[in-house]
Amino acid sequence: MRANSSRLDVIDALRGFAIVSIMLLHNIEHFDFYFLPAGLPAWLVSVDKMIWDSLFFLFGGKSYAIFALLFGLTFYIQDHNRELRGEDFRARFAWRMVLLLGFGLFNSMFYHGDILSIYAVLGLALIPVARLRSGVVLCIAILLLLLPHAWVEFFQALPNPDEKLADPASWAYFGRAEKYMAHGSAFDVWMGNLTNGKIGVIRWSWENGRIFQIPALFMLGMLAGRKGLFIPSIANKTFWRKTLVIAVLAFIPLYLLKSNPDLWHIGAAVRRPLLVIVTSWSNVAFMAVLVSSFTLLSYAGNWLGIFSPLGRMSLTSYVVQSVIGTSIYYGFGLGLYKYTGASFALVIGLTLAVLQRQFSVWWLRRHKQGPLETLWHKATWIGAQSEAMPNIGANIPKNSL
Template identity: 25%
Template sequence: MAEEQDRTESAPSFTPIPPEERNPLLDVLRGFALFGILVMNMPSFGLPDGIGALDEHYFPRWYDRAAETVASILFAGKANSIFSFLFGLGLTIQMQRAEASGARLTPLYLRRVAVLFLIGAAHAILLWNGDVLHTYAILGLLLLALRRASDRLVLGLIVFALVAPSLRSVLGLLLHEAPPYPRSYWVAQAHEHMRIFSTGTYVEQIAARLDNYAIGYGMIRRGHGMIWWYFSVSITMLLGFYAGRKRLLEDIAGNLPRVRKILWTCMGLGIAASVGFSLLIAFQPMPPPGGPTWRGFLTGLLFKVNRPLLCVAYIAAIALLLQTERGKRVLLVLASPGRMPLTNYLTQSLIATTLFYSYGFAWFGKVGPLAGIGLAVVIFTVQVFWSRFWLARFRYGPLEWLWRAATYGKLPSMRLVQAPAPALPRATTPGS
């Protein structure tokens, strides 16, 4: 029994990979995704939900609208799609390492996603309502259920998750379906949230976040709300799951022609779709409660298509750049924050909400898109240096360490073990 427990505790499926065995591509991708997520989350940190219903051009100056459009083309849906891709890929790595060591995957994996769900729920309720961690935890159960499924079934689910939202939209258009809530509801909510987060109490802010989740999850029974967010995330998570099964990221140097073909195909189609939906939003804004329209359907369709295409294109581009010396010098800067993604993701929320909310600097509603991008660059730059400083001394990020401790029920070793300095040769004198 003790031998079996020791084998499970030391199973590589859940132990951190030694630095010399880490795939730098995965760390760089996580770091890149962290930056893109921060850029795209800035408007959500600093403005209320439904701001489009309140004012279609809340920051009307040309440079703010241009910054918003550029950020949308480059990062909207792409940064979080890379994160979800890596989450799916991570499960296959855990499965492969567990199989190689003879460890049982399921019990520890279930505890791991349960802890992640609790962390995400706390983040969503206590700090910010844009949390994605609880979504990953829930969809992680789907991945676990599919671990022995055929490749054909996995690919079929990807196609279904891509097509189903568009079919639902067409049905709403054909039935002239009324929106779940009238525009006046969103206008009133935007006004109220502007007050709550700029001057209100912390208790009011928690209540507002709970109300947002009640609305988002409550609309599922009518075929709206959070259900389609789960479909969107599952597409790239399943793509990562499939890529991990096929070990597609393990030998980039040996598959350069294929990777280049994937890059240019996905990049061309993805950029076209991304520019299309970004321009539709920029030059003909659509209020959230506007009801189904064919223009809205086209905007949504282009977004759904661009998300997985550019996710794959970005991954291929970064993989190719890391094959060059210049690319390594530039991109490996992202590896340190990418090695502690949970800590950096939650720290971004802590910093941003402190800057924007009433209990901090109360910048809510005052920071436009261009300034928001600049703020994101500053915050992420600090995280790069902070991560390098921390990882030079410790094996895990602070929250990664807590996540692992809660998963195993024991405190893992935190500090890096420094190799003893070699003994200096004893000085000798002539004739000794």
């Protein structure tokens, strides 16, 4: 990699890696349509469970977190490059988030678990912190990662720790979604996802702390940009090694706690918010393991660049996988949810990831950006004196936190 290249290859590759891992998870989930086919042999059920558990251990709650981190990093690069030209990017960024919301709502028609629309709204949190000192931003990010809403629920539950809790509110919405995913027309799915499904996902995101976690990761990504942590250097190599060690040491006890909540010997009312907190922290810790490992491996050679084409077309890749994936699994399409366990769905996901990468390679030989990226770029700078925008990674300073 070249520190002075127009793009930092590791950022594209890491984003592409996240796209592939999301693709695999979404496929074994049947794009949020959880269904176990009947009549499978016992050995295949065991293999399916092993694949399911392994993929969720590696990527569940982590892939989207990588995206969030890189989202904040990209914001910083764009904002910094405009600042060097004497311009304030924040108003344009707000408009950019409005456009992203539009892409997200389109994607939500097919896949109600869409993250783009949530990123678009929560991304606005970067605007008021963009000019704050790094130490202040770090404190805000840590406060958000502590999940204050879950601690409020914990303290509220202390007087009656054994109180029987109702199911999380999001479950009712997801239960209703199964009906139109299985038997509805494409129109039924689109309307259901934009109403029932979207409310369910927002409620689920609140219940599981992501409404706080996502802007915190945005801010940490912005701070990584300020420090220039993805620029190849000896100092950064040392930083990522230390991060890897600390993240592993943090992840192990958090994962053990998350995996064995019955051993806590506390009431259900206080256990639920604590489990949300521990799970969130565990996912962030393992996300740091993945990012630091990936970045360190990038120092050893450019073989991870195989993911870069997908990373350069991440918006297009993310939306296209929703359109194709739901058409494969939902009832209005091929209805393969009835026949595919995790094993077969993984094969489908790997095949789609390879095809999507090859399409990205083919497209980028002919165009500078993916089709949706080009549309987003042009719409972002509509009405500006100069639509041209510095390439991501062009000017990342090495100043410290």
